[in-house]
Amino acid sequence: MEDKSLPTTIKEWHTAIATETNTSEENVVSLLETHGIKPQPVLPRARTLNIHAVFIEGLKCAKEQTERFDFKWTELNDGVWALLSEGNSKGKSSIISTIRAALQGRFPGKIKRDVWSWMDFIKVEFSIDHVPYSVSIQKAAGETDPTKATASLLRHTKDLVVHLYQGSAGEELKEAMEDLFMDELGFDHFHAYKSAKDVMVEHGWPAMSSALFITGAGPAIFGDHTEDGLPMRLIQLFIGLPWVSTYTAVSTALKRAKNTLEKATAQTASAQAKAALRMAELNRQLTERRAELANQPDRVTLRSELNRLDSLLSQAQLGVTACRNKLAATRAVAHESENSYSDARRQLQQAQDEAAAGYVFRKLKPSCCPACETGFTPGRFGTTEQSTCGLCGNPSLHENDDSETDVIALDAAVGDARTMRKTAYETVHIAEASLEKAETERSQYLLKIQEVGNALSESDQSESLRLDIAVLEGRLAELDVTTTDGQVATEAPSMESLQILKAAEKLTKAMMEELQAEIMAELEAEVFGMTERFGVRNLEAFCFKAHKMVLKQGGVETTFTGLNDGENLRMRVATALATLKVARSRGFGRHPGLLVLDSPAATEMSPEDFTALIGAVSKTVREIPGIQVLVGAVLRPELELVIPTTHRKVALGAAGLF
Amino acid sequence: MDSSGDGWDRVFRGEKRALAIDFWIRYPDYLADQLLNLYSQTHDSSTLEAAERIFANNEPDVRIVKMIRWRRGAYDDLQTSLSVLVYRGLVRSIKRKLPTGGYQYEYLSGANAREFLEEAVTEQPTLIWYENQTQLALMVAQGKSGSALKDLHYAEEEYASTPFGATIPAIKHRVLKRIAEIQGI
Numbered sequence A: 001m002e003d004k005s006l007p008t009t010i011k012e013w014h015t016a017i018a019t020e021t022n023t024s025e026e027n028v029v030s031l032l033e034t035h036g037i038k039p040q041p042v043l044p045r046a047r048t049l050n051i052h053a054v055f056i057e058g059l060k061c062a063k064e065q066t067e068r069f070d071f072k073w074t075e076l077n078d079g080v081w082a083l084l085s086e087g088n089s090k091g092k093s094s095i096i097s098t099i100r101a102a103l104q105g106r107f108p109g110k111i112k113r114d115v116w117s118w119m120d121f122i123k124v125e126f127s128i129d130h131v132p133y134s135v136s137i138q139k140a141a142g143e144t145d146p147t148k149a150t151a152s153l154l155r156h157t158k159d160l161v162v163h164l165y166q167g168s169a170g171e172e173l174k175e176a177m178e179d180l181f182m183d184e185l186g187f188d189h190f191h192a193y194k195s196a197k198d199v200m201v202e203h204g205w206p207a208m209s210s211a212l213f214i215t216g217a218g219p220a221i222f223g224d225h226t227e228d229g230l231p232m233r234l235i236q237l238f239i240g241l242p243w244v245s246t247y248t249a250v251s252t253a254l255k256r257a258k259n260t261l262e263k264a265t266a267q268t269a270s271a272q273a274k275a276a277l278r279m280a281e282l283n284r285q286l287t288e289r290r291a292e293l294a295n296q297p298d299r300v301t302l303r304s305e306l307n308r309l310d311s312l313l314s315q316a317q318l319g320v321t322a323c324r325n326k327l328a329a330t331r332a333v334a335h336e337s338e339n340s341y342s343d344a345r346r347q348l349q350q351a352q353d354e355a356a357a358g359y360v361f362r363k364l365k366p367s368c369c370p371a372c373e374t375g376f377t378p379g380r381f382g383t384t385e386q387s388t389c390g391l392c393g394n395p396s397l398h399e400n401d402d403s404e405t406d407v408i409a410l411d412a413a414v415g416d417a418r419t420m421r422k423t424a425y426e427t428v429h430i431a432e433a434s435l436e437k438a439e440t441e442r443s444q445y446l447l448k449i450q451e452v453g454n455a456l457s458e459s460d461q462s463e464s465l466r467l468d469i470a471v472l473e474g475r476l477a478e479l480d481v482t483t484t485d486g487q488v489a490t491e492a493p494s495m496e497s498l499q500i501l502k503a504a505e506k507l508t509k510a511m512m513e514e515l516q517a518e519i520m521a522e523l524e525a526e527v528f529g530m531t532e533r534f535g536v537r538n539l540e541a542f543c544f545k546a547h548k549m550v551l552k553q554g555g556v557e558t559t560f561t562g563l564n565d566g567e568n569l570r571m572r573v574a575t576a577l578a579t580l581k582v583a584r585s586r587g588f589g590r591h592p593g594l595l596v597l598d599s600p601a602a603t604e605m606s607p608e609d610f611t612a613l614i615g616a617v618s619k620t621v622r623e624i625p626g627i628q629v630l631v632g633a634v635l636r637p638e639l640e641l642v643i644p645t646t647h648r649k650v651a652l653g654a655a656g657l658f
Numbered sequence B: 001m002d003s004s005g006d007g008w009d010r011v012f013r014g015e016k017r018a019l020a021i022d023f024w025i026r027y028p029d030y031l032a033d034q035l036l037n038l039y040s041q042t043h044d045s046s047t048l049e050a051a052e053r054i055f056a057n058n059e060p061d062v063r064i065v066k067m068i069r070w071r072r073g074a075y076d077d078l079q080t081s082l083s084v085l086v087y088r089g090l091v092r093s094i095k096r097k098l099p100t101g102g103y104q105y106e107y108l109s110g111a112n113a114r115e116f117l118e119e120a121v122t123e124q125p126t127l128i129w130y131e132n133q134t135q136l137a138l139m140v141a142q143g144k145s146g147s148a149l150k151d152l153h154y155a156e157e158e159y160a161s162t163p164f165g166a167t168i169p170a171i172k173h174r175v176l177k178r179i180a181e182i183q184g185i
Helices: A010-021 A025-034 A092-104 A113-118 A171-184 A205-210 A227-239 A244-295 A299-362 A402-458 A461-485 A495-534 A565-585 A607-623 A637-642 B015-026 B028-042 B045-056 B078-087 B111-123 B125-141 B146-155 B172-184
Strands: A049-062 A065-073 A079-085 A119-128 A131-138 A150-156 A161-168 A190-194 A199-203 A539-544 A549-553 A556-558 A594-598 A628-634 A648-651 B008-013 B091-097 B103-110
Touching: A010 A025, A010 A495, A025 A495, A049 A092, A049 A113, A049 A594, A049 A628, A079 A092, A079 A607, A079 A637, A092 A119, A092 A131, A092 A171, A092 A205, A092 A594, A092 A628, A113 A119, A131 A171, A150 A171, A161 A171, A171 A205, A190 A227, A190 A244, A199 A227, A205 A227, A227 A244, A227 A495, A227 A565, A244 A461, A244 A495, A299 A402, A299 B111, A299 B125, A495 A539, A495 A565, A495 A607, A565 A594, A565 A607, A607 A628, A607 A637, B008 B015, B015 B028, B015 B078, B015 B103, B015 B125, B015 B146, B028 B045, B028 B125, B028 B172, B045 B172, B078 B091, B103 B111, B111 B125
Parallel strands: A079 A628, A079 A648, A594 A628
Antiparallel strands: A049 A065, A049 A119, A119 A131, A131 A150, A150 A161, A190 A199, A539 A549, A549 A556, B008 B103, B091 B103
């Protein structure tokens, strides 16, 4: 950054950030708006909060006796005011707690439960910059649930009473009080970012108002809360450092943005790893598919082969048919030859039998007339030689060669038929063999055709393979695009916005720190001075750091939590007073000018120290107009010097304040 | 038969019976079928062997003498054949009146016939076939009447379903199959 004075106005601030990040002012403005960062260059004007009256009424229940009480403390103004009693447990803390509860809108707050239950009416009148307000609570005595109590918050202007809130004394009252004070005192909520839980925490009126009440020693030097660096931030808030909340907002926004970016980047890295894996897988599939496609058979060749086989098949089929027909014919011929053969044999047999029978019959002599069967006289036919005909005596029986010729011819015929038959059957066998061969050939073609057909229908896959390949290539192309871009997820903040935030933070911090250093030095000096006067021994050095205090006591470096209760309290009072003083003396600051100390002597304070404390308080109050300190303490002679009688509310003897 | 003189000492009763038996000589396959029936009843292996022999000798092809079915069955005019035998004094046919009122033909034979047959077979040995076949046919016929034998014929489906005037068909293949089945057992 160049050596020029730091910006003091909003415009200057925007310009400076824009220049630093090499971007336009519009960008800067819109980004800061997006993150809810409001610039606060104006040094705030001090506002004054004073309590004017406290009313508490109720029904006190003690030892089976009920007693109506009615406490009033009125006509309070700026200056030091005390609630005094001769001992403890006289109601001082209850009254102070009631004031606190009323201001915070949180009932019962720190009011003791039994005391709270006795109350049936509470009213606290206060003013902010001289504008009067009152907050009042009404409930049944004995009731402890604040939601069952009714509350109202009123603003009393000249002739008009404005009801700012009317309703239950529960959560809504708290919100109403918070809204009032944050607005009227000019406070903004300030934020803290808890990275572990990734949440933004808001701190408002309860945290801020706790800085106005000191009830003994506490964990924080200022206020009641130590988390998120609240003590320091509250001090800064009350002192009125400009740009504080802006810085806080920027810082918080930046932390959050960085966190989001880290997460998104991690996501991207893992997304990229996933993408790489996916690409590898897709590539593997692609290689596989391409190999498969290469192995697919050539459909064109297959089809022509199929055609060729088809024609061969039909030829084979014709061959088979021809063979079948031939076979049928040969079988028919064989059958006929079989019949002829049988016929021939039969005829031969018959002829042979007839011949044989003829021979034997012809030799017989007739014994009766063939016509009428009358018997012949014996001896009519003489005995003849065997070879002559018995009837007519023809000697040449065996010369009848016709029958023999017939037999020979028939025998020859049988032979021919036999030969024919044999030939016919041989022909049949040949035809059967031919048919078998033809059928085998045909079957082979059928088989081949089937194979080719199967191959053809299988190779349909080439289409789906091509499609797969196209899809895979497409997916790979897509993946390629998205991974080479290497974009971070869109929800994550851009690098530019991060740069702007960084620049804003740096700048705002610088601006803040400059003034802060000055103011803090003054504060430290004041606190140091006061604590010495209050009696914190051996304090050699003291300074405020961002999140803690560093002290050197008795040659030893220590922190706030290392102090004993008495020193703790005195430091707290000193810090509260010093903050008030510095804030007011500078003419700005948002300290409302109210301080409530409850029983500051209860913790190890010698009368001298106590006197010094009250004295310092008084002195500060006198120096700064408008501020008000309320003290609840045990009655002591030292107080009589410091606090005028009109500024006292005293309970003497055993009586309580109410 | 009682000796009634003239040398006739044997008688064959019934024309129908004669014709029935004659049918089995003419159709060796039908004869074989009947032999197989006998076999299945008696389990006498000789009947099976006889049937097998018929086929072994191709008799259903060679010895078959087909006949036409007439209304009264396979009727052939016996008289023509008989006259040859009667003329030579080998057989004498008579017609006897039965107590029932009907007639029956009877055929007488004697020693002449027996001698003739013996000589015939000696002289022409091939003729022994007729003797053997006749024996088989008589075995099938047993003592049954002509009507009973006719029933056997009609029991053959091919015979019974032959239209009148048509030739009675051979049953060679069926009987062969039957033999094969029996042999297969």
